[in-house]
Amino acid sequence: MSLNTSSDRLRTAAGGIRWLLVPMGSIGTVYHVVQRSVGPMADLLIRLWLAKVFFVSGVLKIFDLSVAPYLSNVAYPVPWVEPLSPTYLGAAIQMVIPVLLALGLATRWAALYMLILVLVVQFNYLAIDINLYSAVLFGWFVICGAGPLSLDHLLARGLGDTALPFATILTRLADAITRYLKPYYQLLIRLWLGLALLAASTGVSIPTGLVQLLPEKSLAHFAPTPAIALVCAVLVAFGFVARPAALVLIMSVIGMHITGSDGPADVYFVMTLALIGLYGPGNLSLDKWILGVLPQINGMQIFPLEGAPRVVIVGAGFGGLACAAKLAKTPLQVTLIDRHNYHLFQPLLYQVATASLSPADIAATVRGLFCDHLNVQVLLGQVTGIDTAQQEVLIGKRRMPYDYLVLATGASHSYFGRDEWEPYAPGLKTIDDAVEIRRQILSAFERAESAEDPSERRGLLTFVIVGGGPTGVELAGDIAELVRHGMEKEFHHFDPASARVVLIQSAPRILPTFPETLSEKAKRSLEQLGVEVMLKSKVEHIDQEGVLINGKRLASHTVLWAAGVVASPAARWLNASADRSGRVKVEPDLSVTGLPNVFVIGDTALVNAWKGKPVPGLAPAAKQGGAYVARAIRRKLQGRPAQPPFAYRHMGSLATIGRKAAVASFNGVNMSGAPAWWLWGVIHVALLVGLRNRISVMFNWFWAYLTFKRGTRLITGDELPLEDGINTTVRTFDQS
Structure with missing residues (x-):
């Protein structure tokens, strides 16, 4: 037997052991997920429970004056201290300290006080088990401090580098106590x-x-x-x-x-x-x-990266993230490339455009999502082409080699060959698009306030949305809510509620992918908000003065495009066949014909995997495609048989109309009105990436829902043209 044969067998055996051990990392993954998700909440609940018990005790001591002297003599028998006067001081402190504990402010010192108090009671008054458990829990907070859901955690970094007396020393001391005494x-x-x-x-x-x-x-x-x-x-x-x-x-x-x-x-x-x-x-x-x-x-990387197969994923959308996450603990070199450093939750992008949410509420940094996975590299760059012969991705002048390539590059808005309309009717696909639309909408009101010509003001206060799909419907409903309720008494020369919101749809009904009954309910809901829905209407021309619809002119300074999409240039990069929208025609396993190691998913792919119909360009479809491709790559590397063809499982369709109505369809079960609206909100919050984003979105929605106020109504940009011919430079800072 040759030396090469022995080496090959050893490598094969090592690879088999490596693949056998990798699933064990799921145990550590579960531990980490539970600790990061449940741990902070449990830490907070424990603090609140302990604070509640001792706060109530302090209240009883202050207001039940008949037992205060008795407690002073019996509960805290300190011979050299006069019993009555310290009682009220101690009770007051016992009311303040629990508040600090509940807030997680000066947690270690508050817990230390309560620990001493509990031990005094335990050893000098009444020995009971609850005191023992309380002492153990207080001792934990003395040594470890409060968790992430606390003011201490929020202020720790700033206090550690401040000019406040002793702040740096105390911060370092606390870190040292945790590091050395916690075990x-x-x-x-x-x-x-x-x-x-x-x-x-x-x-x-x-x-x-x-x-x-x-x-x-x-x-x-x-x-x-x-x-x-x-x-x-x-x-x-x-x-x-x-x-x-x-x-x-x-x-x-x-x-x-x-x-x-x-x-x-x-x-x-x-x-x-x-x-x-x-x-x-x-x-x-x-x-x-x-x-x-x-x-x-423990979920740690147990495989060397050198020599491991290279997987390049282009696009950090839903599909790309799902694929990278499934491969994060696989013995592979995974490179995730995107032209942005964040993942964008596009279903809520329209709420950024209408000043309901901040861009930071629906975006999360890609590096932060994969910082714990050493085999995942995140690159910021613009892909310009693919060399399939050399198996390299072109990023400007740089070439990134790959063994497996996954294209999840998404789609952009399409003007059906009328690209000259784009400057006058922006689409909504990126954060930049949303911020620009927000600027146009809010600027229209500002310009209308100074406009003297009534016809000019009517044009400024007419908002036209082209396209009656989910994006167009949600955008029209949210703009209608903004003009009807969000700007009351803010303008003196006109009533914002007089603004017109017009939704143009070329088809016989809006939401054509929904059941007809839901389309009709959505139309009625929009009309109740004041939206003018124009069906069977064809847009013939768009310019800076408005739109031409079925031969009739509609003056509008704000036209928004939500009518169609076109896939990324992936088909051109691969020299592959595509449909009219630019989607790559892929095999049933989502690979490209003739390129078995190249996969295309999400809006970029055309595959008839939805009961014989093309898979829709939805987030669940992209996520399912990403997970499917990750499994396919793993099976190829393990030498296992190929999995069955990709089959899209439709989870349902949702669209919201304003603040209390929505439509939903799930496998034949149709919902509308307030129940569908609540379901829409719960699902969208759950699908957001990151706990901070979920909390922020819920808070903003709750605030806007109760007050009708939107906190991100900021006009960004350099110049705001006014009607008197003077360009006033407006320099605002988007703190959102």
Whole structure:
């Protein structure tokens, strides 16, 4: 047997082991996802619970004057302090400190005060299990501080680099305490719980001297079975599969609550176990040692990048992100290229154009999404071509080699051969488009305020939307809401509600992809908002003065295009066949004919995978295509049989009209009105990328819904032409 043959076999065996170990990273992925999503919320809930209990205690001490002296003498027996006067001071402090704890402001100091208070009560007044659990939880906040949902976390970076006295020293001290003491404190919690569970499971009574240090009464009746309690005690104490053991204990407590059995101090016990379940057993544990030996369990990269197959994904839209995410922990070199450094949630782009949302609310940086994945490289660049012979992507003068190529380059608006209309009727596909449309809409009102000619003012206050698909309908409805409710009493020479909003549709009905009944309901909803819906109307010409519709002139200074799209130049790059919209005709597995290692997904691809019909250009379709291609690449590399042809699963169609109406269709189930509007809002918030974006969008919607005010009505740009012929330079800063 030759040396080369042996080397090939070794590489094959190593590759097989590598592919076998990679799925184990899903365990670590679950841990990280839970810790990042549930952890901050659990941290906040624990702080709120502890703050509530001690705040109420402080209120009772202040307002129940009859027991205040008694509490001073019994609860806090400090011989050298006169009992009555410090009572009120202590009660007041006990009301302020919980507020700080709940806000997460000066959390360590607030928790330290409460820790001392609890220990004084435990050792000098009444030893009860709740005090022990409270002490453990307060000790956690003293050492680790508050989580991300706190003012401390928000201010930490600024305070660490400020001129405030002692701020830098205290910040560094807090970091050092967490870094050096957290592992030992996690070990202390595990041993504390383990010993208490061991005593409860074996029926051994805790010695009198340890009653004040280990919970006894709360665990006396705790035993899903003695064997399970004993096993969990050992696992927690040694930190071996500690997270699952903590979960079993938590579920046992919940089960006893459901069955009505007597349990321990349930809430405090669960909160203490949550520290182990969410943050792990710490560095001084068997789990940590095992992760050092098998880092793949923790989701860490366990494969060398050198020599790994190269996958290049062009486009950071829904399809590109879905594909990259599925390949993020696969032994591949993944390069994600986009001309923007952010991922844009296009379904809500129209709300940026109508000043409902800020661009930052619907965009997230691509690098931030993949910062934890070492095998994913993000490049900012404009792709200009593809050399399929050399298998290289052209980025200006740079060439990026690939073994597999995924094109998810999306689409742009199409004027059906009348590109000269574009300067007068901008489309809506990018943030720049949305900001420009917002500028035009808001500028029209400003110019109308100074216009003296009534006909000129009517032209400025006439807004025309060409195209009755979901984008056109939503855009028309939101503009109608803006002019009817968002600008009341702000202009003195005209009523903003007098503005005209005209929706032009060449087809017999709007929303042609929806059932006819929903199209009719959407039309009625738009008309109730004051939108003029013109059906079977053909746009013949557009210029700076307005539009020509069916031979009739409609004066308008703001014409918006939502009538059609054209795919990216991917077909030209690949020299592949395409349809009239420029979409690449792909094989059933989304690969390009004659190029089995090149895939096209999303709006750029034409494939009849929706019950024999072309897949629509929707976000779910792009995400499903990206996930399908990722699986196809993995199967090719693993030498497994090809998966079945791509089949699009239609999740439904949604469109909103104004502030309280929408239409929705899901596999034959039709909805309209307020229920569809709520469903539309929930789904769109859930699909946003990033917790910050979800919270921001919900807050902005809630504020605008109750007040009718929109917080991003900023006109950006250098010059605003006024009717007196003077160009007043307007330099505003878009802080959104």
